[in-house]
Amino acid sequence: MCGIVGYVGSKQAAPVLLKGLATLEYRGYDSAGIAIWHGGQLEMAKAAGKLQVLRDLTAEGSKLPGTMGIGHTRWATHGEPTDVNAHPHLSRSGRFAVVHNGIIENYQQLKTRLQRHGYNFVSQTDTEVIAQLVEYYYKGDMLDTMIQLMNQLEGSYSLGILCVDEPERFYAVRKDSPLVVGLGQGENLIASDVAALLAYTQEVYYLDDREIVVLAADKVEIYDSSRDLVHKEPQHIDWDVSAAEKGGYEHFMFKEIMEQPESVRKTLSPRLQDGQIVLDDFHIDRERLEQFRKIYIVACGSSYHVAAVGKYILEQTTRIPVEIDIASEFRYRGPIIGPDTLMIVISQSGETADTIAAMREGRALGAHVLAIVNVLGSTIAREADDVLYTWAGPEIAVATTKAYSTQLAVLYLLALRFGQLLGTLPEAELAAAYRALEQLPELLEQALQKREHIQHMASQLYNKHSIFFIGRNVDYAVAMEGSLKLKEISYIHSEAYAGGELKHGTISLIEPGTLVVTLATCDRLVEKIKSNAEEVKARGAYLLAVAVEGDERLAKVADAVFYVPKTEALLQPSLTVIPLQLFAYYVASQKGCSIDQPKNLAKSVTVE
Ligand code: F6R
Numbered sequence: 001m002c003g004i005v006g007y008v009g010s011k012q013a014a015p016v017l018l019k020g021l022a023t024l025e026y027r028g029y030d031s032a033g034i035a036i037w038h039g040g041q042l043e044m045a046k047a048a049g050k051l052q053v054l055r056d057l058t059a060e061g062s063k064l065p066g067t068m069g070i071g072h073t074r075w076a077t078h079g080e081p082t083d084v085n086a087h088p089h090l091s092r093s094g095r096f097a098v099v100h101n102g103i104i105e106n107y108q109q110l111k112t113r114l115q116r117h118g119y120n121f122v123s124q125t126d127t128e129v130i131a132q133l134v135e136y137y138y139k140g141d142m143l144d145t146m147i148q149l150m151n152q153l154e155g156s157y158s159l160g161i162l163c164v165d166e167p168e169r170f171y172a173v174r175k176d177s178p179l180v181v182g183l184g185q186g187e188n189l190i191a192s193d194v195a196a197l198l199a200y201t202q203e204v205y206y207l208d209d210r211e212i213v214v215l216a217a218d219k220v221e222i223y224d225s226s227r228d229l230v231h232k233e234p235q236h237i238d239w240d241v242s243a244a245e246k247g248g249y250e251h252f253m254f255k256e257i258m259e260q261p262e263s264v265r266k267t268l269s270p271r272l273q274d275g276q277i278v279l280d281d282f283h284i285d286r287e288r289l290e291q292f293r294k295i296y297i298v299a300c301g302s303s304y305h306v307a308a309v310g311k312y313i314l315e316q317t318t319r320i321p322v323e324i325d326i327a328s329e330f331r332y333r334g335p336i337i338g339p340d341t342l343m344i345v346i347s348q349s350g351e352t353a354d355t356i357a358a359m360r361e362g363r364a365l366g367a368h369v370l371a372i373v374n375v376l377g378s379t380i381a382r383e384a385d386d387v388l389y390t391w392a393g394p395e396i397a398v399a400t401t402k403a404y405s406t407q408l409a410v411l412y413l414l415a416l417r418f419g420q421l422l423g424t425l426p427e428a429e430l431a432a433a434y435r436a437l438e439q440l441p442e443l444l445e446q447a448l449q450k451r452e453h454i455q456h457m458a459s460q461l462y463n464k465h466s467i468f469f470i471g472r473n474v475d476y477a478v479a480m481e482g483s484l485k486l487k488e489i490s491y492i493h494s495e496a497y498a499g500g501e502l503k504h505g506t507i508s509l510i511e512p513g514t515l516v517v518t519l520a521t522c523d524r525l526v527e528k529i530k531s532n533a534e535e536v537k538a539r540g541a542y543l544l545a546v547a548v549e550g551d552e553r554l555a556k557v558a559d560a561v562f563y564v565p566k567t568e569a570l571l572q573p574s575l576t577v578i579p580l581q582l583f584a585y586y587v588a589s590q591k592g593c594s595i596d597q598p599k600n601l602a603k604s605v606t607v608e
Contacts, residue, residue: 002101002606003027003073004179005196006160006170009187009217014061017071020189020196021051023244026252026396027192028602029073030081034058035088035097037162037170038066042097046086067217068170070160072099075602078107079124088162089128091135092119095164098134100127101192102156102177103607110152126155134161142171146212147225150175156353156607160190172213177606178351178378181205181213181220183234188215193349193375193604194237195244195394203234206377235377243393251595253397253489257581258448260405264574265441266391267406268413272438275431277417283386284342284370286421292342295322296367298330298358299346300605302400302484306346306372306407308477309573313411316570317419327354328608331361343367344414348395348403349604350378357608359383372410374403388414397596398603399489401581404481405444408574412437415570436568443565447578450563451586454579457544457560458586464515467494468536469580470502471519472529478573479519482580489588489598499532512540517583519546520554521576523569533557546579548572 003024007016017034032054033046043064047053051073058064072087079085088097104110107126110133115121119132130149137148142163156176163171172179172190182189182197182204190213191197194204205222207213211230214221222230249255271278295314297307307324314322320342325335327345331354337343343362347355350373359380363369371384374392381387390406416433419425425433467486469479476498483496497506499518510516518533520526526547534557537543545558548566555561562579566572588595 002075003029003192003196004070004099004101004158004160004190006070006172006190006215007187008068008168008170008215009184010067011187012061012065013067013069014058014064017069018051018055018061019199020191021071021073023196024073024192025051026398026596026603027073028075028398028597030076031074031083031086032072033086033088034064034069034071035162036064036066036069037164037167038064040164040167042090042094042162042164044088044090044097046083046088048081048083048086068162068168070097070099070162070170077103077607078126085123085125087127089123089125089131091131093135096131096134096138097162098127098131099160100130101158101606104129104153104157105155106153130157130159138163140165142166143212143214143223143227146171146173147227150210150225158192169214169216172215173211174207175209176353176356176379178604179207180377181207181215183220186217188217188220190215194239195396198237198239198241198244202237202240204237205232205234206382237376239394244396251397253399253401253585253595256395256397256402257585259393260402261441261444261448263392263402263406264409264444267409268437268440271413272434275434277413277420277434279388279413279417281386282388284368288368289418289421291340292320293340294337295320295342295344296335296337296362297322297324297344297346298327298355298362300327300352300354302404302481303346303348303407305477305481305484306404306411308480309408309474310344310411312474312477313415313570314418317415317425318422319424327352327358330358335361335365337362337365337367339366341367343369344372345369345380345384346372346407347380348374348400348407350375350380351604351606353606353608356380372407374406398598398601399485399584404577405574409440412571433568433570436571440567440571440574443567443575444578446565447575450579451582454562454582455586458583459590461515461542461544462490462587462590464492466509467492467515467517468506469494469496469517469519470499470529470532472499472525473522474573475519475522475525475529475576478576478580479517481577482517482519482584485581485584486587488601489584489595490591490593492587499529502532502535507535507539510536510539510541514541515544516541517544517546517580518554518558519576521546521548521564521572526551526553530554530557546576
């Protein structure tokens with residue numbers, strides 16, 4: 001959601017900024033712009049629409065000379081996606097240019113105050129207030145100005161700021177919105193995430209809230225809000241630039257679907273050692289675990305769907321009651337949690353605003369927070385009591401696939417380890433699940449090999465207007481993910497239901513030809529879901545089933561069946577989801593949808 005880049009060095013800045021913004025396109029945006037310091041002036045180009053418009057406007061950046069600048073892709077919040085509302089925003093004299101991610105909650109008050117001082121506004125954005133405030137406070141010292149600015153702003157922000165008086169330095173700061181500093185050779189950068197930095201450097205600084213960064217070509221200084229210099233160790237990012245490139249695939253989503261066996265292997269194998277589950281840097285031992293009366297899993301979107309699977313498996317292995325909640329609901333519900341609660345938060349980006357707020361609420365109430373996160377150094381990773389990383393590498397497609405799969409893999413590790421520590425999981429079951437975990441990457445590969453059949457079915461069914469997904473137990477949890485995947489990239493209306501719920505209302509929507517995807521991989525519930533499938537079939541539904549290899553029970557009712565390899569019941573969701581991801585992908589592809597950047601969506605939802 002919105003993307004920031006900033007550059008200072010010896011290269012022409014505009015092409016570097018455009019390249020960085022292209023890497024951030026996946027975050028979602030509807031306008032883009034850049035501002036460059038050149039010859040004692042700030043020059044700017046910005047435009048509504050895709051980055052290509054800005055590229056054309058600036059002749060790939062060549063029209064804007066200068067070696068220092070800031071750039072932005074905007075996902076509209078305050079004001080429509082127009083040229084004027086696009087970032088950067090200039091102060092009234094044009095001496096300051098600002099790019100901003102986040103939301104300024106008190107912008108209206110600040111704007112009214114500035115208007116009383118004679119400041120006029122040209123855009124409808126909250127960000128313009130920041131540019132004007134900088135000008136209002138500036139008395140020749142940018143660091144002082146930044147501190148005064150921070151004291152005024154309420155809400156979330158990461159900012160890149162150019163000052164016309166400073167030919168060699170630009171400024172950045174963050175609060176509750178991601179921003180990373182890239183440390184190059186004779187050049188330094190900022191970006192909303194590391195993907196945009198990888199072409200230049202793998203050495204980064206992660207910033208804490210309210211830290212101010214002063215970037216010059218040969219040095220980066222960080223100050224706290226008392227103006228004291230902060231010493232930070234650079235972090236090395238293991239991802240190389242190819243991880244954030246398509247590598248011959250038509251879409252990032254397909255590349256990431258195909259990467260799942262490897263991502264899951266990377267997530268599991270260092271933690272499976274000689275029959276033991278090893279979770280390093282983990283502060284929950286048996287004694288602590290026994291103190292937990294409740295486990296609460298909180299997340300958004302697909303990460304919440306992982307939580308939904310987690311509820312079934314953690315309750316089964318630990319016999320501790322597990323509640324799950326959507327982060328935006330949790331944070332305002334006055335949750336009943338305390339030191340006897342283990343709160344698990346799940347987030348690919350580690351920057352989802354609602355999940356961050358929920359985590360902070362949980363910690364404030366005394367819960368022990370364990371985070372399952374993909375992005376190293378992200379806010380959630382830094383603030384949680386314990387972190388387990390999903391080693392999925394950068395996920396670029398808006399619709400998550402490999403992050404979902406690696407999150408599930410980490411949940412399995414937790415479920416097994418907790419069950420072992422508490423003695424609630426019989427030895428034989430633990431051993432079988434451990435072996436199945438070792439085989440999971442291989443089984444994922446096998447599941448992916450069946451994609452031709454799925455592609456064929458998608459080509460037959462892509463013109464449906466409404467699709468239902470049904471399942472029971474973990475199949476219901478996976479059905480939610482299958483339904484979300486389909487609707488977000490193919491724009492087909494779809495819903496997921498627990499099989500047993502159909503008769504309580506939804507079945508009235510079934511008409512001849514309605515597509516119902518029936519997940520039937522939970523061995524002990526196959527007969528039950530088969531009855532539900534028969535009920536919809538009797539009303540004319542077209543039935544697509546997902547079943548495990550060797551189980552022919554659904555074949556008798558369904559019009560077509562996607563078979564997935566069989567594994568231990570606990571781990572089956574990892575395989576069940578694969579045909580659903582592929583089906584969504586192929587349907588969207590048939591419809592010619594913008595698969596990697598679906599309309600209205602952003603990869604990382606950093607505002608509420
Ligand atoms: C759907 C999807 C989203 C995210 C959600 C949470 O394909 O990707 O629903 O799962 O926005 O994001 P994270 O996991 O970054 O907190």
